[in-house]
Amino acid sequence: xxxxxxxxxxxxxxxxxxEGLCKDLGLTTTAAFTVFAKAAVxxxxxxxxxxxxxxxxxxxxAFREVDAMKRDPSAGSxxxxxxxxMRELLS
Numbered sequence: 001x002x003x004x005x006x007x008x009x010x011x012x013x014x015x016x017x018x019e020g021l022c023k024d025l026g027l028t029t030t031a032a033f034t035v036f037a038k039a040a041v042x043x044x045x046x047x048x049x050x051x052x053x054x055x056x057x058x059x060x061x062a063f064r065e066v067d068a069m070k071r072d073p074s075a076g077s078x079x080x081x082x083x084x085x086m087r088e089l090l091s
């Protein structure tokens with residue numbers, strides 16, 4: 001199979017960090033990009049989630065709380081009055 005070149009522009013510090021990571025993984029940067037390209041073609045899309053930032057600690061805690069409540073509904077508070085719920089939430 002014929003080989004070809006791809007030229008990309010990347011931040012110098014990011015390039016240095018990426019090269020260090022690849023080296024630690026026993027890969028060249030070329031091999032790492034090839035792995036990425038093959039995964040993208042196989043998936044027919046970017047092979048990882050492209051998202052806008054990660055949730056903060058408070059949001060992560062809320063996710064854990066909801067997961068716990070799903071497993072054990074008696075673990076959380078229940079309300080029959082929305083006004084009481086809002087007062088508690090805002091306090």
